[in-house]
Amino acid sequence: MDRRDFLISAAATATVLALPLPALSGTGSEFPFKKKRMEILGHEMAYVDEGTGDPVVFFHGNPTSSYLWRNIIPAVTPTHRAIAADMIGMGDSDKPDLAYSYADHAAHLHGLLDALDLKNATLVLHDWGGALGFDWAMQNPDRVKAIAFMETVAPPLMPFESYEAMGPFGDLFRAWRTPGTGEKMILEDNFFINEILAKVGVKTPLSEDVLAHYNSYYPDAKSRAPLLAWPREVPIGGEPVETTELTRRIGTYLTESQLPKLLFHVTPGAIVPAPAVEWMQANVSNLETIHLGEGQHFIQEDYPDEIGQGLANWLAKLS
Numbered sequence: 001m002d003r004r005d006f007l008i009s010a011a012a013t014a015t016v017l018a019l020p021l022p023a024l025s026g027t028g029s030e031f032p033f034k035k036k037r038m039e040i041l042g043h044e045m046a047y048v049d050e051g052t053g054d055p056v057v058f059f060h061g062n063p064t065s066s067y068l069w070r071n072i073i074p075a076v077t078p079t080h081r082a083i084a085a086d087m088i089g090m091g092d093s094d095k096p097d098l099a100y101s102y103a104d105h106a107a108h109l110h111g112l113l114d115a116l117d118l119k120n121a122t123l124v125l126h127d128w129g130g131a132l133g134f135d136w137a138m139q140n141p142d143r144v145k146a147i148a149f150m151e152t153v154a155p156p157l158m159p160f161e162s163y164e165a166m167g168p169f170g171d172l173f174r175a176w177r178t179p180g181t182g183e184k185m186i187l188e189d190n191f192f193i194n195e196i197l198a199k200v201g202v203k204t205p206l207s208e209d210v211l212a213h214y215n216s217y218y219p220d221a222k223s224r225a226p227l228l229a230w231p232r233e234v235p236i237g238g239e240p241v242e243t244t245e246l247t248r249r250i251g252t253y254l255t256e257s258q259l260p261k262l263l264f265h266v267t268p269g270a271i272v273p274a275p276a277v278e279w280m281q282a283n284v285s286n287l288e289t290i291h292l293g294e295g296q297h298f299i300q301e302d303y304p305d306e307i308g309q310g311l312a313n314w315l316a317k318l319s
Helices: 003-013 102-115 128-139 164-176 181-188 191-200 208-216 222-229 241-256 274-283 304-318
Strands: 036-040 043-050 055-059 081-085 121-127 144-152 261-268 287-295
Touching (some): 036 102, 043 102, 055 128, 081 102, 102 128, 121 128, 128 144, 164 181, 191 208, 191 222, 241 274, 261 274, 261 304, 274 287, 287 304
Parallel strands (some): 055 081, 121 144
Antiparallel strands (some): 036 043, 043 081
């Protein structure tokens, strides 16, 4: 399948905005962990650090936090040390006056991981946490044992050639990247959490208590600055240059690295639709895949038990 055919197929499968919304579910809202804090570059980063053994490091994306992994972490702590950080400006980490560029996030999160002096680590990646995790793995090949990932920043769908190549997401990202419009939608109206995370990006809309927990970290427009910055870092038409080049390096890394890899995927998915899964199965070395069922982007909310059990079983095979 060439890139033109892939993009046509991907656009056809990325129907997330048109799907009907099922009934609410109200389970799994508690966050049972006490976070630690560490100063990185003059700002405190909050993170979960539970269990003992080889580390399993969970990377969240936009607009979430370590809370995303609350129902999955317990599956690995009987045999491993689980670490899940809140990105700078997100979750319980400090919210300094930054641009919240990819470079800002990488400097803080990578700084935390370096300070923890991790060895023999398995990375579990989602959304922008995937870009940050793959980037750290490429810089620290002697510290990484294996990588699990899902709905994350990776080829072949990314980098996007244009807004049109993004299918139904194109107009939305164009609006978010338009000065004034993006600020109104994400900073003032809280669209990313209350619509994308709560309804569109999940199979089952979030319950009120889960949504309230996600929103508790971002009580006003100023606190939502990272949530707006992230869509403006998505590589579209060659911009931004840094994340475009990073995504291409991730593609090379995935196809050349011999590390064990595990992909969780859903149908239709959002940024890892069926054609992307097929491409990865054909091109990514040492890859196992687990299909979870119907889903969109925030699959940890719909399939926490399945992801946790699949991860635990895979980790047992790696030992």
